[in-house]
Amino acid sequence: MSVRDVLSPFTAWKNLFRDPVSIPDPLNRAAAPRYRGFHQNDVEKCIGCGTCETICQNGAIDMVPVEGIETKSGDSGLRPRIDYGRCCWCALCVDVCMTKSLTMSNAYTWVENDPDLFCFTPGVDKKHWDNAELGYHCPTDRRITGQVRAHMRELEPETRIDSFVEIVQGYSVEEAILEADRCVACGLPCATAITSAAWNCSTPATRFPASAAASAPTSARTPALPATKATRSPSAG
Amino acid sequence: MALYTPDRSQYPAKKADGTLDIDLASGKYLKLWQGPNHPGITGNMSVELTVCGDEVVEGKTHVGYLHRGFEKLMERRSFIQCFPIVCRICVPEPDFNEYCYAAAVEDLSGIQSPERANWMRALILEMGRINSYLMYLGGQAGALGLGVIGQWTTYARDLMLDRFEEMTGARIYHMFILPGGVRDGLPDGFDQRMEETLREIESTMKDVHDVMFHNAVFKKRTVGQGVIDPAWLDQYGVTGPNARAAGVAKDVRRDQPYLVYRELEFEPVIGHDSDIYTRSDVRRRDLLMSVDLIRQILAKMPRSGPLIADMPSMLHWKIPRGETYVRGECSRGEYGYYLVTDGSGFPRRVNVRGPSYTHAMALLERMIVNINISDVAALMVSLHTYPPEIER
Amino acid sequence: MEQELKPELQIRKVKGPDGVEFEVEPLRDYYCEALPTVQHGAYIQIVEDFFNWARSHSLWILGFGTGCGAIEMRPLMTPRFDAYRYGIQWRPTPRQANLLVISGYLSVKTLKRAIRAYEQMQSPKYVVGLGSCTINGGMYWDSYNTIKRLDDYMPVDLYIVGCMPRPEALLAGFEDLKKLIRAGKAEGANQYAEKFDWYKSNQKRVIHDWDMPDYSW
Ligand code: SF4
Ligand code: SF4
Ligand code: SF4
Numbered sequence: 001m002s003v004r005d006v007l008s009p010f011t012a013w014k015n016l017f018r019d020p021v022s023i024p025d026p027l028n029r030a031a032a033p034r035y036r037g038f039h040q041n042d043v044e045k046c047i048g049c050g051t052c053e054t055i056c057q058n059g060a061i062d063m064v065p066v067e068g069i070e071t072k073s074g075d076s077g078l079r080p081r082i083d084y085g086r087c088c089w090c091a092l093c094v095d096v097c098m099t100k101s102l103t104m105s106n107a108y109t110w111v112e113n114d115p116d117l118f119c120f121t122p123g124v125d126k127k128h129w130d131n132a133e134l135g136y137h138c139p140t141d142r143r144i145t146g147q148v149r150a151h152m153r154e155l156e157p158e159t160r161i162d163s164f165v166e167i168v169q170g171y172s173v174e175e176a177i178l179e180a181d182r183c184v185a186c187g188l189p190c191a192t193a194i195t196s197a198a199w200n201c202s203t204p205a206t207r208f209p210a211s212a213a214a215s216a217p218t219s220a221r222t223p224a225l226p227a228t229k230a231t232r233s234p235s236a237g
Numbered sequence: 238m239a240l241y242t243p244d245r246s247q248y249p250a251k252k253a254d255g256t257l258d259i260d261l262a263s264g265k266y267l268k269l270w271q272g273p274n275h276p277g278i279t280g281n282m283s284v285e286l287t288v289c290g291d292e293v294v295e296g297k298t299h300v301g302y303l304h305r306g307f308e309k310l311m312e313r314r315s316f317i318q319c320f321p322i323v324c325r326i327c328v329p330e331p332d333f334n335e336y337c338y339a340a341a342v343e344d345l346s347g348i349q350s351p352e353r354a355n356w357m358r359a360l361i362l363e364m365g366r367i368n369s370y371l372m373y374l375g376g377q378a379g380a381l382g383l384g385v386i387g388q389w390t391t392y393a394r395d396l397m398l399d400r401f402e403e404m405t406g407a408r409i410y411h412m413f414i415l416p417g418g419v420r421d422g423l424p425d426g427f428d429q430r431m432e433e434t435l436r437e438i439e440s441t442m443k444d445v446h447d448v449m450f451h452n453a454v455f456k457k458r459t460v461g462q463g464v465i466d467p468a469w470l471d472q473y474g475v476t477g478p479n480a481r482a483a484g485v486a487k488d489v490r491r492d493q494p495y496l497v498y499r500e501l502e503f504e505p506v507i508g509h510d511s512d513i514y515t516r517s518d519v520r521r522r523d524l525l526m527s528v529d530l531i532r533q534i535l536a537k538m539p540r541s542g543p544l545i546a547d548m549p550s551m552l553h554w555k556i557p558r559g560e561t562y563v564r565g566e567c568s569r570g571e572y573g574y575y576l577v578t579d580g581s582g583f584p585r586r587v588n589v590r591g592p593s594y595t596h597a598m599a600l601l602e603r604m605i606v607n608i609n610i611s612d613v614a615a616l617m618v619s620l621h622t623y624p625p626e627i628e629r
Numbered sequence: 630m631e632q633e634l635k636p637e638l639q640i641r642k643v644k645g646p647d648g649v650e651f652e653v654e655p656l657r658d659y660y661c662e663a664l665p666t667v668q669h670g671a672y673i674q675i676v677e678d679f680f681n682w683a684r685s686h687s688l689w690i691l692g693f694g695t696g697c698g699a700i701e702m703r704p705l706m707t708p709r710f711d712a713y714r715y716g717i718q719w720r721p722t723p724r725q726a727n728l729l730v731i732s733g734y735l736s737v738k739t740l741k742r743a744i745r746a747y748e749q750m751q752s753p754k755y756v757v758g759l760g761s762c763t764i765n766g767g768m769y770w771d772s773y774n775t776i777k778r779l780d781d782y783m784p785v786d787l788y789i790v791g792c793m794p795r796p797e798a799l800l801a802g803f804e805d806l807k808k809l810i811r812a813g814k815a816e817g818a819n820q821y822a823e824k825f826d827w828y829k830s831n832q833k834r835v836i837h838d839w840d841m842p843d844y845s846w
Contacts, residue, residue, distance in 0.1 A: 005452060005453040006453050008447045008452070009447070009448045012385055012447075021708050022433060023710060024715075026797045027800055027801055027804065028711050029797050031402065033424070034404075034421070034424065035402060035406050035407070036412075051552070054552060055551070057315075057319075057322065058761075058767065058770060059771075061844075083765055084764065085761050085764030085766065085767065085778075086761055086768075086770055087792065088321055088322075088761060088792040089407065089412075089791075089792050090320070090412045091406070092318075092320075092321065092411070096551075096552070106740045108795055108797070108798050109798045110789060110790045111790075111805045112788055113761075113785075113787050113800075113809070115758075115779075115785070118765070118788070118790055145550040145551060147554055177392035181549055181550045181553070257762070268637070273693070273739065273742055274691070274693040274746055276721045280694060281699075281739060301736070302738050302742070303736060304738070304774050305734060305736065305768075305772050305775055306772050306774050310769070311770055321768075322768055325768060328697045329700060372703075375703075390707055391703050391707040392709050394704075398704075408701075408795060409700060409701065409793055486647070547806065549755070
């Protein structure tokens, strides 16, 4: 212990002569441009595939029918309704969205005294952040579902001009698995075929060598995802 | 070196089964609960103290106030669905959970995260470390009645949170380190704003050094107080600054370099006296080292290149059978994830090894004996434990 | 489910300093048995309005961080966001506080403490729920150890959404709460007294080791 130890704490007083650091108006402070705030959905672009519902680990998204949107081929007529009593703003739904219709604004203030009011269908229920420009948008070059389409091999024109071999050959098993991996099992264009392919395939061995050992996909657990699907499958024609 | 003195004058006798013979009805002892609703506690936990006069004769840590059952919840979420929930395990420094989880998943599925993503990860982890230390310094000073330090460090931490916000899109739970890489690159002009923030933090630390570390009261109450005997380190699994303050250079960043730490220059910060003062000082110097590391990372990191590896579709991502343990050096010690997969789309078992558990339970219960009630808060804070991480 | 009481709560004989032995029944002797009552405004409307105005400008928050949201309170207490300029401050004990902020998820064990803290506060008192977890379970909607909807256990005046809500959102929420108080609509304490049995039965359904009096104040 020295004289310094007694005196130096008093240097704290120098802050008296410092400009205050308080934010003058915190109530109207904009969040960062990338901030993951409240959801927006372009209902015209959305096809109601339900992939966002599938990936949400909080069960925050329900697909609900929306007035004025018809069920037609390639559009289930349902739109995601988000429960903010469940959401954690992880933006997985935004990342996974098939059409990139679902985005996030950087709005963040919503106060209510009834807990049931926090369920809303973005894009349908009007909110003040619907037209906000800033906020989290999934970068165009990234999506968390497989996105590289496997190329189907072609034969030389001379060979294929008088044969069906090319069509019969189609994909190899590995390529077919890779292609099926892209399926999100939305059931919109093709009701069952691809869906079951996606659930039965193991991870493609060619692209992810370490996965080759995972040849026994029979898990004791029933995968949670198809079960939720079943509740709202009869959508598209 | 002043070591723990086993002065048993006030101490009750032991019964045959090893527990203390405390007869509450005798009026000599009193039970006192510190927490969970108490200003002198690190969070939502409590310590049940048995005191004799103002000496503590026995302390029991009670947890369970924040238990959410993460390890179980993760078993029924697919690998990508676990990613948003892991960060909630430790509130003040969430990024280590994201990193360890991502690294464990990558390890088992044979995915390599790209070089640029590794640099980004190291940057985030160091920023989180600074946040965590700033919060600690405020708490340590506050536990001894020095409230002004907390005002300064929280302000500095807030500036860092702003940097986090513009980079990751969230203030506290960044959910940025996806398995396979990171979500995004740095925003424009980030380096410059970061540099300003680092300068502000350095000047705050200078003030903290003057007012907290050169403070007669603080010294009087912390020097020689709450000593961890180096012999306990292995017995109790002490890691991180708590071990480094006892003179043992344990630092996973150097002992088993992960991410890009091999390419960075640093030396683990070491103290010798192992008391509360030394632990605070080790953390202060470690914070300044992190500031330096961030500068190095920003100078060396590649600015272009992929941010995320080529991933399979996360919706039905299965990971082969296997088990792994991934570790890293967080601000409190060694943080690790033990992950077992069984070839399905869900983790079979996840075990989180948080340093707070060992520090706040066994170690605190041992150290709390024979100290004054008014020093309990300082001692508890000096072990730097975060209750959400103790119980998950 | 009947549980055996903890030793310190059991009826026991105690010898006082004067040598006289007497019996102590902690659950009865240490607490008051009266139940909460509805308290109407006692004065004419204009006086009540003045009181409400005054109340709205002194929100004293109990510094009890129940869940993750507590970490965003610290910026509020410190110069950057400085909630003190809005008449908000933090108190260490329930007796001095009139606003209980449930900062996020509540595990069952914390719920018990939160209820006691709430009941010990003086009326008029208010409850604000922060974050998704208090609204509908949030992240932990399928956890075995958290409650899902705070409304069932305590009268909540206001919810602030976010995971976690930013300090700015918290301030906006507190400003809204002030409006409610000024309008005389923040009647949580009276609601609690009115529907006391309903709240108690909900609370006892999740708290299995109920070893405290029904109302502790
Ligand atoms: S994933 Fe996108 S397109 Fe599909 S339902 Fe959701 S918002 Fe609509
Ligand atoms: S942001 Fe996350 S939690 Fe919220 S709805 Fe989307 S996927 Fe669900
Ligand atoms: S809403 Fe989010 S931040 Fe708040 S307690 Fe729940 S998980 Fe934590």
